[in-house]
Amino acid sequence: MTTLAIDVGGTKFTVAVFADDRMVSRIQRATDREAGGASTLAAIEEIVRGLRREFRFDRCGIGFGGPVRFGEQRVALSTHVGGWNDVLLPARIAAVADAPAVMDNDANVGALGEFAYGAGRGASPLLYVTLSTGIGGGIVLDGSVLRGPDSWAGEIGHLNVEPDGPECLCGSNGCLERMCCGLWLERDTGRTAKEWTHDEAFMRGYVIPLARGLKAAIMLLNPARIVIGGGISKAGDLLFRPLRAELARQMPPWSEARVDVQPAQLGDDSVLWGALELARLEGA
Numbered sequence: 677m678t679t680l681a682i683d684v685g686g687t688k689f690t691v692a693v694f695a696d697d698r699m700v701s702r703i704q705r706a707t708d709r710e711a712g713g714a715s716t717l718a719a720i721e722e723i724v725r726g727l728r729r730e731f732r733f734d735r736c737g738i739g740f741g742g743p744v745r746f747g748e749q750r751v752a753l754s755t756h757v758g759g760w761n762d763v764l765l766p767a768r769i770a771a772v773a774d775a776p777a778v779m780d781n782d783a784n785v786g787a788l789g790e791f792a793y794g795a796g797r798g799a800s801p802l803l804y805v806t807l808s809t810g811i812g813g814g815i816v817l818d819g820s821v822l823r824g825p826d827s828w829a830g831e832i833g834h835l836n837v838e839p840d841g842p843e844c845l846c847g848s849n850g851c852l853e854r855m856c857c858g859l860w861l862e863r864d865t866g867r868t869a870k871e872w873t874h875d876e877a878f879m880r881g882y883v884i885p886l887a888r889g890l891k892a893a894i895m896l897l898n899p900a901r902i903v904i905g906g907g908i909s910k911a912g913d914l915l916f917r918p919l920r921a922e923l924a925r926q927m928p929p930w931s932e933a934r935v936d937v938q939p940a941q942l943g944d945d946s947v948l949w950g951a952l953e954l955a956r957l958e959g960a
């Protein structure tokens with residue numbers, strides 16, 4: 677079984693090939709944000725055409741960096757790159773790959789990847805949170821993604837964690853994404869994520885609004901495990917140690933819900949492995 681897996685992110689996109697559950701090819705490119713979605717799509721199609729000289733695909737899985745109308749298999753929008761609204765991305769990929777394709781948003785797909793192959797193996801419910809350009813969340817319950825009737829579940833990035841905080845792109849104030857994502861913090865601090873994630877004092881403050889968001893999720897879901905991925909999770913202990921301590925401080929003393937927060941194991945490839953699992957589950 678040969679699976680084409682595609683991860684379309686806000687700053688880069690990756691195309692991989694799996695032979696059964698072995699990754700045999702991986703091609704990554706930077707996203708040209710100025711040029712927009714059409715140029716990214718054209719670049720992906722070009723790569724897939726090239727791969728078809730070497731592989732015959734049985735199915736394709738896609739993780740897209742923005743909300744997806746799962747039932748219609750259509751991109752709703754990308755909040756970071758223009759030109760993606762309403763694109764029938766799986767249909768376009770299926771046409772060039774000559775194999776059926778299925779898509780979900782990248783946080784849901786990353787959650788599936790960590791559930792099936794990574795740090796969340798066997799955990800149910802599993803909450804996966806990606807701390808990256810933006811912030812996304814995905815919930816896996818009994819082995820499949822909990823999407824809700826409108827395929828809009830898991831959008832943890834827009835929980836209000838600082839009601840008097842600065843305005844978010846969504847029009848609300850002090851959303852988790854506004855307070856904790858890479859894009860905004862680089863603007864707010866004038867420093868790159870690499871710089872502030874290595875600043876111990878900064879990270880002690882960073883985890884406070886982050887823990888508020890995760891606490892809300894724990895109170896609601898009692899997840900068996902929370903797995904955190906995305907570029908900011910690479911801060912390692914500088915993130916996870918103060919985060920676990922802050923969560924323990926914020927949780928009500930009477931709650932017996934576990935606080936099990938672990939870094940993603942699949943690094944930059946959670947979404948690719950999840951795309952493999954999504955294609956398998958959906959029989960694409």
Ligand SMILES: [Zn+2]
Nearest residue numbers: 834844846851
């Ligand atoms: Zn918001």
